[in-house]
Amino acid sequence: MTDNTPLYRADALTTFADALLQKAGLAAPMAAAVARTLVEGDLLGHDTHGLALLAGYVKELESGGMTRDGAPTVLSDRPAAVLWDGMRLPGPWLMEQGMDLLVPRARQLGTASLVIRRSHHIACLAVYMLRALQEDMLMLLACSDPNAASVAPFGGTQAVFTPNPLAMGFPLSQGGVMVDISASITTNGMSNRKRAAGETFAEDWLIDSTGKPTNDPQVLFDQPPGTLLPVGGLSHGHKGYGMALLVETLTAGLAGHGRADAPEGWGATIYVTMHDLNAFGGKDAFLRQMDHVAQKCQGNTPVDTAKPVRLPGQGGLARRNAQMQAGVRLHPSIAAALAPAAARHGLSLADALL
Numbered sequence: 001m002t003d004n005t006p007l008y009r010a011d012a013l014t015t016f017a018d019a020l021l022q023k024a025g026l027a028a029p030m031a032a033a034v035a036r037t038l039v040e041g042d043l044l045g046h047d048t049h050g051l052a053l054l055a056g057y058v059k060e061l062e063s064g065g066m067t068r069d070g071a072p073t074v075l076s077d078r079p080a081a082v083l084w085d086g087m088r089l090p091g092p093w094l095m096e097q098g099m100d101l102l103v104p105r106a107r108q109l110g111t112a113s114l115v116i117r118r119s120h121h122i123a124c125l126a127v128y129m130l131r132a133l134q135e136d137m138l139m140l141l142a143c144s145d146p147n148a149a150s151v152a153p154f155g156g157t158q159a160v161f162t163p164n165p166l167a168m169g170f171p172l173s174q175g176g177v178m179v180d181i182s183a184s185i186t187t188n189g190m191s192n193r194k195r196a197a198g199e200t201f202a203e204d205w206l207i208d209s210t211g212k213p214t215n216d217p218q219v220l221f222d223q224p225p226g227t228l229l230p231v232g233g234l235s236h237g238h239k240g241y242g243m244a245l246l247v248e249t250l251t252a253g254l255a256g257h258g259r260a261d262a263p264e265g266w267g268a269t270i271y272v273t274m275h276d277l278n279a280f281g282g283k284d285a286f287l288r289q290m291d292h293v294a295q296k297c298q299g300n301t302p303v304d305t306a307k308p309v310r311l312p313g314q315g316g317l318a319r320r321n322a323q324m325q326a327g328v329r330l331h332p333s334i335a336a337a338l339a340p341a342a343a344r345h346g347l348s349l350a351d352a353l354l
Helices: 010-023 028-043 051-063 091-109 125-135 188-196 217-221 238-255 283-298 314-326 332-344
Strands: 073-078 081-085 111-119 137-144 165-171 176-182 268-276
Touching: 010 028, 010 051, 010 332, 028 051, 028 091, 028 125, 028 314, 051 188, 051 332, 081 091, 091 111, 091 125, 091 268, 111 238, 125 137, 125 165, 125 176, 125 268, 137 238, 165 238, 165 283, 176 314, 188 217, 238 268
Parallel strands: 081 111
Antiparallel strands: 073 081, 111 268, 137 165, 137 268, 165 176
8 A cells, every 4th residue: 555545534434334234234233343343454454354354244245144133042151151153143243242241251250251153254353352452351362264274284285274363462551462363374365365466475375286385375266276374384384283273172162163064154163252350460460460571572672673573463553543543544455346335235435535
């Protein structure tokens, strides 16, 4: 993106997304939750997992792949451990409902966990970490999609996993930390974007079906397909492989639903845990420790003096604050992707321009 990229008002983007989702049939409270989450993704700078997803979500609503209204089914409910069937309802709405359930339970019990099977896609995991900062909690979130596979286990050539993201959020005395990483070197969203633009990655982050390293995302679409490499790449990919297995265990394993079951379409299995800081060493003690670690990281002598060490989420929070004031720069591909769906429903993204 450049300084010539159009700027949009954040509130107007949310209004546009909300209206488009409702016109596609999504119940109003759910549309509002999805719209908020997608725009927050762009505000934080995660522009492959913000409004870039909206056209796909609308298509899913129109085709019946995403459930338009209803509620999750409670399959198990113990005070600190809950399992839902998400009934293929929109993931951001299920996440908001889930956090609303967990926060008071974590305040009472110290820790509370929710696993959701058969959710639809949940968008940007970093967005949900904002809740941890607001609630003074330590939050862990993991997600897998049992309906797709694009990442091979270390040493293999056939896809077993999705990128399997893992996120963590917690407050500091000033701001907080928001980690949003995946068990693969890059994501499907970024691979799709680069392929559509005819671009390649700077490094060999994929292998073809024979195991040959490549920087070309096209191999994911070849027959037989290639795969994304796990974190650590060709030499240390056992680390990403281990992370992928951790996410599978927390999601599919605890949910009792995953890759062993028949695929249903684009979706997610979710694991969320909230920890109340006061249930352990106490908030003040937590902040004393984590503020100290944060200062050691940020005060570290950098390799490049022009690039000081940052905390995970520090750039995103600064970007969010700036874009709330000055306007949101959407990736150039987003407006074009949304144009057909907007036209079908009598809306225009241009109305959100500053």
